Amino acid sequence: AQKVTQAQTEISVVEKEDVTLDCVYETRDTTYYLFWYKQPPSGELVFLIRRNSFDEQNEISGRYSWNFQKSTSSFNFTITASQVVDSAVYFCALMGTGTASKLTFGTGTRLQVTL
Amino acid sequence: DAGVTQSPTHLIKTRGQQVTLRCSPKSGHDTVSWYQQALGQGPQFIFQYYEEEERQRGNFPDRFSGHQFPNYSSELNVNALLLGDSALYLCASSKTGLFGYTFGSGTRLTVV
Numbered sequence: 001a002q003k004v005t006q007a008q009t010e011i012s013v014v015e016k017e018d019v020t021l022d023c024v025y026e027t028r029d030t031t032y033y034l035f036w037y038k039q040p041p042s043g044e045l046v047f048l049i050r051r052n053s054f055d056e057q058n059e060i061s062g063r064y065s066w067n068f069q070k071s072t073s074s075f076n077f078t079i080t081a082s083q084v085v086d087s088a089v090y091f092c093a094l095m096g097t098g099t100a101s102k103l104t105f106g107t108g109t110r111l112q113v114t115l
Numbered sequence: 116d117a118g119v120t121q122s123p124t125h126l127i128k129t130r131g132q133q134v135t136l137r138c139s140p141k142s143g144h145d146t147v148s149w150y151q152q153a154l155g156q157g158p159q160f161i162f163q164y165y166e167e168e169e170r171q172r173g174n175f176p177d178r179f180s181g182h183q184f185p186n187y188s189s190e191l192n193v194n195a196l197l198l199g200d201s202a203l204y205l206c207a208s209s210k211t212g213l214f215g216y217t218f219g220s221g222t223r224l225t226v227v
Binding site: 004033037042043044045046047050091093095101102103104105106107108 | 148150155156157158159160163171173203205207214215216217218219220221223
């Protein structure tokens with residue numbers, strides 16, 4: 001069985017602060033993929049990043065960075081110098097390599113960035 | 116390039132009724148997955164369709180059924196609606212063999 005845990009239900013920060021969203025996963029698959037999605041109030045899930053289980057390099061994309069650590073089964077997401085437009089619900093998701101490759105999502109972290 | 120289109124955007128139904136939700140995948144995509152997202156929760160996988168067949172199913176009762184058409188569009192049907200079926204229903208499309216999923220904005224179903 002696969003499981004994704006996002007322990008932080010809601011985080012509030014002031015604009016320009018850095019914020020880290022935690023994600024811990026469980027899987028028995030040796031090959032798997034990890035994702036982060038952003039869900040604004042409109043409801044659409046916006047893809048942010050995909051990582052496969054063989055690539056533990058950290059990645060930086062603009063103000064976003066991701067820290068993948070297989071040893072602790074974690075895939076954390078950091079926003080540097082947060083902005084009001086970053087306010088949304090963020091989901092971490094896991095996909096194994098079965099036939100249908102379904103996504104297993106965490107319960108999400110609501111990020112509120114205020115001025 | 117149109118993304119994933121879902122219709123309707125909002126729907127209100129009465130307990131016991133039946134509902135059909137529709138999804139048009141992104142151009143070039145041949146696989147459609149459906150997810151249910153209850154308020155305050157993460158999306159839960161319902162099922163996936165490829166080549167007009169249900170390829171895998173999540174932990175949902177038989178009241179939830181689907182269909183995929185030759186043009187890759189898909190429908191989600193829910194019979195005998197319960198109050199607990201109230202949720203945002205998301206459709207995601209992908210191209211077989213690739214791991215890029217594109218989600219639609221969803222259909223918000225309210226059962227009263």
